[in-house]
Amino acid sequence: MSEWLAMGGHGFYIWSSYGALALAIAAELIWLKRDRRRSLERALESRNEEAWQS
Amino acid sequence: MNAAARYEDRGALAVLIWACRRDLKLALRARAELGLILIFFILVASLFPLALDPDPALLRRIGPGVAWVSALLATLLGLARLFALDHADGTLEQMLLSPAPLQALVGGKVLAHWLTSCAPLVLLAPLSGLQFGLDGESIAILAASLALGTPVLAWLGAIAAALTLGTRAGSSLLGLLVLPLAVPVLVFGAGAVEAAAAGLGAGAHLSLLGAAAIFACLGGPFATALAVKIAYE
Amino acid sequence: MRLFRFASPASFYPLAGTIGTVSAVIAVALALVGLYIGFFVAPTDYQQGESYRIIFIHVPSAWMAMFVYLVIAFWSLWSLALNARLPAMMAQALVPTGAMFAFISLWTGAFWGRPTWGTYWVWDARLTSTLILFFLYLGLAGLRASIEDPRRADRACALLALVGVVNIPIIYFSVRWWNTLHQGATISMTAAPKMAETMLTAMLLMTFSAWAYTIWVSMRRVRSIIVEREAHTDWVAALLRREGVMR
Numbered sequence: 001m002s003e004w005l006a007m008g009g010h011g012f013y014i015w016s017s018y019g020a021l022a023l024a025i026a027a028e029l030i031w032l033k034r035d036r037r038r039s040l041e042r043a044l045e046s047r048n049e050e051a052w053q054s
Numbered sequence: 055m056n057a058a059a060r061y062e063d064r065g066a067l068a069v070l071i072w073a074c075r076r077d078l079k080l081a082l083r084a085r086a087e088l089g090l091i092l093i094f095f096i097l098v099a100s101l102f103p104l105a106l107d108p109d110p111a112l113l114r115r116i117g118p119g120v121a122w123v124s125a126l127l128a129t130l131l132g133l134a135r136l137f138a139l140d141h142a143d144g145t146l147e148q149m150l151l152s153p154a155p156l157q158a159l160v161g162g163k164v165l166a167h168w169l170t171s172c173a174p175l176v177l178l179a180p181l182s183g184l185q186f187g188l189d190g191e192s193i194a195i196l197a198a199s200l201a202l203g204t205p206v207l208a209w210l211g212a213i214a215a216a217l218t219l220g221t222r223a224g225s226s227l228l229g230l231l232v233l234p235l236a237v238p239v240l241v242f243g244a245g246a247v248e249a250a251a252a253g254l255g256a257g258a259h260l261s262l263l264g265a266a267a268i269f270a271c272l273g274g275p276f277a278t279a280l281a282v283k284i285a286y287e
Numbered sequence: 288m289r290l291f292r293f294a295s296p297a298s299f300y301p302l303a304g305t306i307g308t309v310s311a312v313i314a315v316a317l318a319l320v321g322l323y324i325g326f327f328v329a330p331t332d333y334q335q336g337e338s339y340r341i342i343f344i345h346v347p348s349a350w351m352a353m354f355v356y357l358v359i360a361f362w363s364l365w366s367l368a369l370n371a372r373l374p375a376m377m378a379q380a381l382v383p384t385g386a387m388f389a390f391i392s393l394w395t396g397a398f399w400g401r402p403t404w405g406t407y408w409v410w411d412a413r414l415t416s417t418l419i420l421f422f423l424y425l426g427l428a429g430l431r432a433s434i435e436d437p438r439r440a441d442r443a444c445a446l447l448a449l450v451g452v453v454n455i456p457i458i459y460f461s462v463r464w465w466n467t468l469h470q471g472a473t474i475s476m477t478a479a480p481k482m483a484e485t486m487l488t489a490m491l492l493m494t495f496s497a498w499a500y501t502i503w504v505s506m507r508r509v510r511s512i513i514v515e516r517e518a519h520t521d522w523v524a525a526l527l528r529r530e531g532v533m534r
Contacts, residue, residue, distance in 0.1 A: 213446075213450060217430060217443045217446065217447060218430070218433060221433040221434050221435075222433055223429075223430070223433040227426075227429050227430070227433055230422065230425060230426045230429055231426045231429075231430065231447065233422070234419045234422040234423050234426065234458070235423075235450065235451065235454050235458075237419055237458050237461065237462065238454070238457045238458055238460075238461035241461040241462065241464070241465045242461060245465065245468070277446065277450060280446060281443070281446055284439060284442040284443050284446060285439070285443070287438070287439060287442070
């Protein structure tokens with residue numbers, strides 16, 4: 001198993017690459033969850049503002 | 055813009071000349087600012103030998119590239135002025151509403167901008183060339199490449215300046231917008247000098263730059279006018 | 288034409304949800320199969336050893352970075368021509384993902400270059416063009432962030448995207464010309480190993496997975512954008528009530 005992970009000595013490069021992609025995807029998905037929540041909150045805020053102003 | 059409207063029936067060219075002369079008159083009052091752009095150009099170029107090794111052979115190799123990058127950065131400086139003043143006092147909005155073709159008005163402004171911010175760089179290029187020990191032919195080609203390339207830079211800059219009108223964008227955003235698009239001009243501009251130095255002749259490069267300049271002058275007014283309209287809706 | 292029914296944000300919103308979920312499933316499934324083939328079926332390359340397996344994410348990322356920008360330009364053209372909101376929102380939703388792929392393409396390119404050619408950065412034509420593409424994405428994001436009014440931001444970014452897309456072939460050819468002049472063809476990221484069929488299969492699967500992923504993520508993002516921009520409408524009010532955010 002650890003021999004497979006070592007990838008013939010190139011393990012550092014391969015896993016740094018795949019790791020970076022995994023991080024980027026995870027970050028994007030987390031961001032999207034936050035985005036969703038924030039957009040609902042902001043929508044509510046702007047509706048309340050409008051109601052307040054009218 | 056009654057002044058512009060009066061020229062309306064004389065055609066787009068008259069409008070263009072009117073806008074250009076107006077901007078030149080305004081620029082004359084801001085002479086110091088324009089001088090700063092030229093000083094910046096020489097200053098930035100001078101930093102490279104200081105940061106590296108003033109070995110003559112090295113300088114001769116990097117000279118054209120350094121001069122081109124410095125010119126690129128210097129043209130960014132003057133961009134904010136292009137529309138900022140007219141935007142601030144409402145003249146630009148008047149221009150939008152006037153019956154005179156906006157493309158011609160914008161064309162005049164960009165021409166004035168090129169005359170005041172870019173053409174002097176072309177004239178100063180020999181000085182930079184001497185700093186880097188370039189020979190006469192290289193200096194001539196450097197100046198020619200700048201003369202042909204700066205119109206493209208001016209139009210790219212005009213579009214960027216119009217897009218960021220009145221926003222909280224700083225000059226760094228202008229740089230981010232313009233510099234990637236300016237890469238081909240940089241590559242062929244600096245490459246022209248290098249090709250000439252290598253004995254290959256700069257004809258192809260200069261022709262490409264010339265073609266780019268023509269395209270920029272044809273498409274630029276329309277893109278810039280559209281950007282101005284977008285900024286005002 | 289029935290399709291025009293979906294041109295309104297209100298009717299597109301549920302459709303985007305469905306498309307997003309389906310794409311998510313496709314993306315994960317293709318990635319699992321692609322990575323399995325890439326790591327357990329494809330053989331070791333006799334020249335590059337194991338490090339070539341990075342191409343299974345490097346090439347799809349590079350391809351997506353380029354393709355997403357074209358799609359952004361497509362939506363930008365529509366949004367300007369029709370003065371419509373939804374295409375502009377689609378363009379806005381795609382920018383972060385395109386930028387991410389451009390960045391990953393550069394990163395994986397660097398980590399592939401090091402064991403293969405000895406340096407982390409290689410000024411070859413494709414990598415340098417991708418770098419400039421990355422800056423173009425940042426420019427779109429920066430412009431959007433600097434303009435307050437969403438409609439003005441829509442149209443400004445649309446124009447910028449169109450100016451960019453016209454320039455991209457010019458940039459690519461100028462960089463390629465510059466590169467051949469200075470380095471010859473000795474180092475090139477496009478010189479992938481002679482591809483065994485399994486390698487090609489894995490790479491294609493990963494490319495389609497990346498495509499599906501992009502659709503998934505951009506559908507999710509456009510839904511958030513729609514909710515925020517259409518906050519004043521009744522259907523959003525109903526949505527807010529359903530989500531338990533509003534009474």
